[in-house]
Amino acid sequence: MSNISNKPHANWFNRRGWRDIIIVAPYAWLIAFFVIPFIIVIVMSFAKTATESPPFAFLPEWPYIRFETYIRLFSDSLYIRSTFISLYNAAIATLLCLLIGYPMALGITRVNKSAQRLLLMLIILPFWTSFLLRVYAWIGLMGKNSWFNQLLTVIYNAVVPSSWEVTGFQLMNTNFAVVLVMVYSYLPFMILPLYANLEKLDMTLNEAAMDLGSRPWQVFKDVTLPLSIPGIIAGGLLVFIPASGELIIPSLVGSAADPMIGRVIQQEFGSNRDWPMASTVAVALLLLLVVPLVLYNHFEARAGKAGGT
Amino acid sequence: MQKRPTFLLSMLFFGLTFFYVPILSMIFFSFNKSRLATVWGGFSTQWYGKLFSNKQILDAALLSLEIALLSATIATMLGTLAGLALARFRQFRGRATFSGLVTAPLIMPEVITGISSLLLFIMMAEWIGWPSQRGFTTITIAHITFSMTYVTTIVQSRLMSMDMSIEEAAMDLGSRPWQVLRDVTLPIISPAIVSGWLLAFTISLDDVVITSFTTGPGYTTLPMLIWSKVKLGVTPDINALATVIVLVVALGVTISAIILARTEHRRERDIQMAIAANK
Structure with a gap:
């Protein structure tokens, strides 16, 4: 499997001075600006909310820390509910991305090489334009007066009995809008790993x-689908994880009554100035997202062992 | 050989339509005269003018x-x-x-x-x-x-x-x-x-x-x-701004893709030539 030589001179910069600079610079940066901030968040989650600035405090004597926020996490229905809504929205969006993205990825592998390159380019291009503007484009389409909403209304009215007719759909500020825009924004993340996986499949098997x-x-059912499971898992995680923690989409098109967890964290931190609670929700969300990743790594390791030589 | 995968190709077409309709609609309404960004009120490029004078x-x-x-x-x-x-x-x-x-x-x-x-x-x-x-x-x-x-x-x-x-x-x-x-x-x-x-x-x-x-x-x-x-x-000036950004990005991505493909091509050709020269 590995073709990396272990000869002593193979690693050309494997000498003390070079090695140290190459390893230490990025390592130190990530510890300073990624690990330490996260440790601060964990410590903060055990503090108590205070009125002074910065708005948190620790108990003056042992054990210094409090679990108040963790108790609140389970006793206040807001947190459980918003977590549930987040996971639900993310799961539906992931499933829809798979249902739309899988045939698209498979379709790309069925055309010639230069058409493949063009199609991939067309799929990646929207991803390079601003995320915010892609959400904005949908706000323009979902308003009650927009041509898209009107078109849906006309189609709907033509199908249903006249007593059910409507003048327009309430699309904005609903969970439906959140899922729709998530599917739109994250679909390339599903298509690309699926394509990478499907493209490598041996057509002679088919x-x-x-x-x-x-x-x-x-x-399809007996050959292609089982062989593409690694691609499905990779694409699924690439959609599911950012979708669960999404902040922009629910803030712009979501319903304030059914907040997603990212929005709750931001509100606790911003308008409520409750830093310990915001930190606690952040820690909880991360634990929730780490579990599927650990499972994924486990799968990967097993697949590597099974497929390796 | 297999028959044409009609279903897969129509899904591709559907998916690409899904990708591009919102963006094209946004670009279209950037030329809207009306302040209401979603109702057409005639052609105008006024929002672009306003955009480039907005400090x-x-x-x-x-x-x-x-x-x-x-x-x-x-x-x-x-x-x-x-x-x-x-x-x-x-x-x-x-x-x-x-x-x-x-x-x-x-x-x-x-x-x-x-x-x-x-x-x-x-x-x-x-x-x-x-x-x-x-x-x-x-x-x-x-x-x-x-x-x-x-x-x-x-x-x-x-x-x-x-x-x-x-x-x-x-x-x-x-x-x-x-x-x-x-x-x-x-x-x-x-x-x-x-x-x-x-x-x-x-x-x-x-x-x-x-x-x-x-x-x-x-x-x-x-x-x-x-x-x-x-x-x-939604306001037309953001539509205008979005259009400018989309065009700049599309241009940038296309140019860099071409340059990357060229250098890659040249590298492969050099390798081929080196191999040929050593034969």
């Missing part, structure tokens, strides 16, 4: 199955 | 560009070093932690990165008196931290796929380590470094969540300005 009399659907 | 927007765009240039450059240096360390040093103390650290910012929800960076800067101000005010420097530091790991991922995978024997050959022929780095390794991984820089630049230019946590009074980047305007509703 042909063999066809020759043995399998129908196209059976070939 | 607030121009200042914000300039600040965003400055931060993105600086943070992408430093992030590329640090990220490339981290990529070299992970791809070339099989073992060093804390390697497992380091490789975990390099992927962590990629999956960290932005709101958590934002809060933790802000808390760091506040605590630093309490303990060592710096930074006394948040603004350009604090935003840049936060952007470097989360964009350098993207550079690392790209550079590392390029290094992993690179033929190590070229470096070994240069060493065997008596090159000093820094000469190998300068003449062999860096030229080979340069497309990855360029892609990494572009990605870091775009991420910094686009960020609103982490910026809004780490900024201070008087420092409004372009995404923050758009964010505050978008919260108030």
